[in-house]
Amino acid sequence: MTEYYEPLKQEDLQAMKAAFLSQPQGQVLANAIASNGINKTAKNQQVFAKLNRTFSDEIQTGAVSNQKQSGRCWLFSILNTLKHQFANQYHVKDFEFSQSYLFFWVKIERANIFYDRMIALAGKPTSDREVEFYLSSPGTDGGQWAMAAALVQKYGVVPRETFPETAVTENTHDLDMLLNRKMRHDALQLRELIANQASDEEIMSAKHNFLTEIYRITAETVGLPPEKFDLEYRDDKKQYHLDQGLTPKEFYDKYLGVDLDEYVVLSNSPDKEFNEIYALPSQNNVEGGKSIELVNVSMDKLKQAAIKQIQAGETIWFGNDVLQQSDRQNGVLASDLYKQDDLFGINTQMSKAERLQYHEAEVSHAMTITGVDLINNQPTKWKVENSWGDKVGDKGYFVMSDQWMDDYTYEVVIKKQYLDAETKQILDQAPLVLDPWDSLA
Secondary structure (H helix, E strand, C coil), rough: CCCEEECCHHHHHHHHHHHHHHCHHHHHHHCCCCCCCCHHHHHHHHHHHHHHCCCCCECCCCCCCCCCCCECCCHHHHHHHHHHHHHHHHHHCCCCHHHHHHHHHHEEEEEEEHHHHHHCCCCCCCCCHHHHHHHCCCCCCCCHHHHHHHHHHHCCCCCCHHCCCCCHHHHHHHHHHHHHHHHHHHHHHHHHHHHHHHHHHHHHHHHHHHHHHHHHHHHHHHCCCCCCEEEEEEECCCCCEEEEEHHHHHHHHHHHHCCCEEEEEEEEEEEECCCCCEHHHCCCCCCCCCCCEEEEEHHHHHHHHHHHHHHCCCCCCEECCCCCECCCCCCCCCCEEEEEHHHHHHCCCCCHHHHCCCCCCCCCCCCCCCCEEECEEEEEEEEEEEEEEECCCCCCEEEEEEHHHHHHHEEEEEEEHHHHHHHHHCCCCCCEEECCCCCCC
């Protein structure tokens, strides 16, 4: 096809203006949008009547957590699923694990693997797509379920009061910017050492010094995580409990003992082949730790597994695109919540696969599914625990339409025992490696 470029002409602009002015409702809409904004003007009020907050299958959970101005949703969500299990077993309704504790280790482990990648890729230019990918956000907050699981498996967990939040963990922007800048500078120095044929000892010494600085910065801003602590609490019957001198790993093994290797991530990414396992090694954050693997299945299979897990009394970590068709204040997720196409008389509809292929979709958030409403054995809506505090939604809980689940949910974490026989067989396949810039990254 011949390349063709056409500059805008004045007569083109005049024709566009005339077309706008010829619409009698144009100025009325312009006034309404100017006064209320796009989404408020396009909001479909009928959605709220359909999405009541009654669920046929619901797990009783307590107060929600609040990640505040941070990108730690993936950590909050895995700790939410673990705290529900602790609460049920030990009858402590609003027990909470420390998100700051895992956040500390995120920064150390992520720096370590970043430096290793920079050393391994030192022979490629910074314009190389993979090098560019790693340099784009080395100290970011975001993450996947397996990344959180790897941290729990290596470092355990602690109660929130043992390692509380700080001003930095509640608003991570400044720390992230600092670490991004430092780690890029460190990458520059590592690459220069290698280019100048420094010895392995010199290169590894530089890496160790950089990591020591990352550790110090993180300790000064987040705090120094405890090596041992005393578990002290009263249960819901006001009974007193004390267990002294626990390490975080001992605490996890003794009081939770959840084998995170018994869980798999089911993905629904129709831009890829179904019934395959995919790996995302570019997203792994713990050297030698749990790897990110996704079993890509149809939405029907994904939802049936999720229903089984909810009915068994276990909540679900799930990755989604909360930026789409979401009313944060009212806590509503519905695919037809904002009728922007109708408002402007346009068509922007794409399939889920097309949205992934054309960068209209992303896994922007992680939350926790705590209930489902089944009518005639079919899901109609889902109950969702968010990590944005209790001032939004119904005391922090959202209601998600089943259509929104289809359209904007991409990953759920399911225990193997709730998978059907066909999906279990897929687990024996060798994973196909995805590019670092894949739509699920």
